[in-house]
Amino acid sequence: MLVRPIIDPNFAVDTYFPIDLSVHNPYWDQHDVSDIETFEHYLEEKRKYHDKFVAHGGFKEQRALYRKSARFQDGAVRDIHMGIDLWAPAGTSVHALMDGMINSFANNDDAGNYGPTLILEHDFQGKKLYSLYGHLAVSDMQDWSVGLRFRESEIIAHLGTPQENGGYSPHLHFQVMTDMLDYRGDFPGVLAKEQLAEFDKIILDPNPFIFG
DSSP states (O other), X not given: OBSSOOBOTTSOGGGEEEOOOBTTOTHHHHSOTTXXXXXHHHHHHHHHHHTOOEEEEOTTEEBSGGGGOGGGOSSSOEEEEOSEEEEOOTTOEEEOSSSEEEEEEEEEOSTXXXXXXXXXXXXXXXXXXXEEEESBOGGGGGGOOTTOEEOTTOEEEEBOOTTXXXXXXXXXXXXXXXXXXXXXXXXXXXXXXXXXXXXXXXXXXXXXXXXX
8 A cells, every 4th residue: 555655646556566776687787777768668668567657666775877877986886775766757746755844955966966856854753754855857946945834745846857857767766864964955865885884773764654
């Protein structure tokens, strides 16, 4: 059961299927996962195979994609994905996880980054919780302001195109944190293995917040 739909709720839970972008998938030994056309072809193949539409997955997945990008080679190789991704067409609506307000936002527009990024702040079980939505449309940013409140499931943004979302096939990067540390409009979404212990209590598994 889809507990809290964070993209267009017209995509019912029975249209979701898991996708493997890990370094263990032999497909990526022969194909470039960072090439959008190649990835879209793979995605369509999987949609037909599963007879479903919304690909999802990726929490703590070690991905081949990041080993091909200089952005993630700053010292220790960062290749472990710390959110969940949901692949759907550009323009698909994105919805608030739960009641909250805008904590911060930014257009992280360098290649391979989040592109437009929105972070909401929530009161959850007596504590602060933060939800991050990355790879959004630039046009949504004109409607954002720090402190602006949203209700659960309210539309907060739309998925961006590759030209504005950091250079990826359209998808939502969704992540949940217990602390923003000193970040604003951004938060690490890909870690090196050596960083996992440092962020273990800060970046939570997002799956229970979406799927029951």
